Amino acid sequence: NAGVTQTPKFRVLKTGQSMTLLCAQDMNHEYMYWYRQDPGMGLRLIHYSVGEGTTAKGEVPDGYNVSRLKKQNFLLGLESAAPSQTSVYFCATKPVESYEQYFGPGTRLTVT
């Protein structure tokens, strides 16, 4: 039972490159979230999903796209990375009946 996993753990990109971050969960939770955490800013919600095939924008969605083709996976895409997207990205999941969110270990992304 791995809980919430994120791939990759670290990545360095050049400006303009694209990449996809993968979040996978084996807890059968309906809701999934992508946050970013920056020094002095706290965690901010990028996008979220209330179920397979659905996505919605959070507080800071610009420059990111997401997909939830399977219930257990939530992908975060950066089409053209910018230095402002240097951050730590956390995925989280939540069952319908609870407010507690379960976080993955994070992906540290640097855009040069």
Place this chain on the structure above:
Amino acid sequence: RKEVEQDPGPFNVPEGATVAFNCTYSNSASQSFFWYRQDCRKEPKLLMSVYSSGNEDGRFTAQLNRASQYISLLIRDSKLSDSATYLCVVTDGGGADGLTFGKGTHLIIQP
């Protein structure tokens, strides 16, 4: 933007002491409140939920004051292992909504 404000610290506290943090939230419609703990370079983890009647979990006590829109966390008999960043978190309670995080209070327990 919904705001959750915390004193960033750091709070330097000797082992065995009692320490308290507060946080304030701006959205009077917020319905659920939590304290999360985040260790250095790790993911946040739920420490405890905060109920209107107050709640206690071992050495930790959380209080909610809806009228003044603040939440508190009290740690008694602090341990070295309590060193971490404590995140105040609120949600509107809409079910699917993401959490609104404070920037965190950094606590350092000194031997």
